Amino acid sequence: MTASRVVNGYPHVRPAVREKVEEAIKALGYRPNSLARATRTGVSQIGMLYSNASSSNLSNYLMGAFRQASLSGCQLLIEPSQAHPTPAQAVQKLVDAGVGTVILPPPLCDDAAILESLEKAGVGAVSFATARPLEGRPAVFIDDFEGARMMTQHLLDLGHVDIAFVRGDPAHSTAQLREKGFRETMAAAGLTVDETYVAEGGFSYRGGLDAARHLLGLRRRPSAIFAANDDMAAAVSAVAHGLGLSIPADLSIAGFDDTSVATTVWPELTTIRQPIADMAASAVLLAMDLARPTADPGGHVQAELQLIQRASTAPPPA
Structure with missing residues (x-):
């Protein structure tokens, strides 16, 4: 019970005892089980990263995810990877915040070290807009x-x-x-x-x-x-x-x-x-599925493409 109070930030723990618990946490590399916490509270927390703040894709990516999160009753924690010295630190911030799953855009979704670190932390990962979806890992992608x-x-x-x-x-x-x-x-x-x-x-x-x-x-x-x-x-x-x-x-x-x-x-x-917004919504659903023991952990969603012809192309000059 004392360890639980320290982990969850409760007061009324003697400083000497708190220090011992924190030393043990650090030595063991302990991370709270966010999926178990979500099961208790009934709320799933999903981490979502983005790497290019100036991309014209960003608004559709975020709004599609927000829309689905609202419909599904889960919480999104958004983190810009560029705000950190390394992408791995941005991912770790979400892990430390207690998310159960993380949605990774390119190039993070193709980073083997980041995927391995999340697996070791017991946090699920959904690859978003990867061109190389991996077997056994959930992904949303196009051809x-x-x-x-x-x-x-x-x-x-x-x-x-x-x-x-x-x-x-x-x-x-x-x-x-x-x-x-x-x-x-x-x-x-x-x-x-x-x-x-x-x-x-x-x-x-x-x-x-x-x-x-x-x-x-x-x-x-x-x-x-x-x-x-x-x-x-x-x-x-x-x-x-x-x-x-x-x-x-x-x-x-x-x-x-x-x-x-x-x-x-x-x-x-x-x-x-x-269809970036629809793909982001699908990523949220896959992330929520990872919290369900009976779900397929490697579900893939391939979105359809369409060529949109407008006024910027025509036959070459004669």
Whole structure:
């Protein structure tokens, strides 16, 4: 009973006794069993991390999770990983707060060390938007390769052959598969990708600006640029406008995700729709399932993609 009072922060414990209990807790590496606590209180606590505060995906990610948490009667603890020296420390903060499960976005969902640390702590993990769902681990994902294939084929069908690609953060499995989808679709069409037409964008708007300046500064400019997310595609559009290029008459631009930025730039972006809000809601449901002894611990949810054609793509200049 005394140990329980110390662990739960109750007063009326003699300082000398509290110190002994805290030393024992530290030596044993003890962590409270958050799932047992949730069973007693009837409330599930789910930790949720995000890694890119400037991403146009963030609002849909959070709102989808909030909506489902409200419907399901669970509590969400949100933690930005960028607020900590390392992502592992952000995860540990949620573990220390007593969450029963954690939703991990890229690239955290692909970090073997983080997944292992959560397993040792007895905390479940749901991989969100990973491109490589693991057997036995719950995950919500899309087919990133197929999405990139669809968009590349769309540009090829319009008649483009000089297609450039702005890649995302190489630490993300999603970025790797989107680039692979682009390259293999080009190869299937009998086209060799000019490496000067592949630029680093890091999934950020600023990275997209740098990539666009490089690509549009080439002596032989591409007729189309496919960016691995909408933020980078919007940056390409901004640089193109600054150079006096007409979109899509002089340059076609395509993105990926169909975030709000896709319809706030002009012209609106052709993109691949990824239902982020619905995926976040599914992640919350999977996280709650981990607290149920009879649940399938490795449940996978694959969301459907859709190519959304808007005004930013057209046949290449004659």
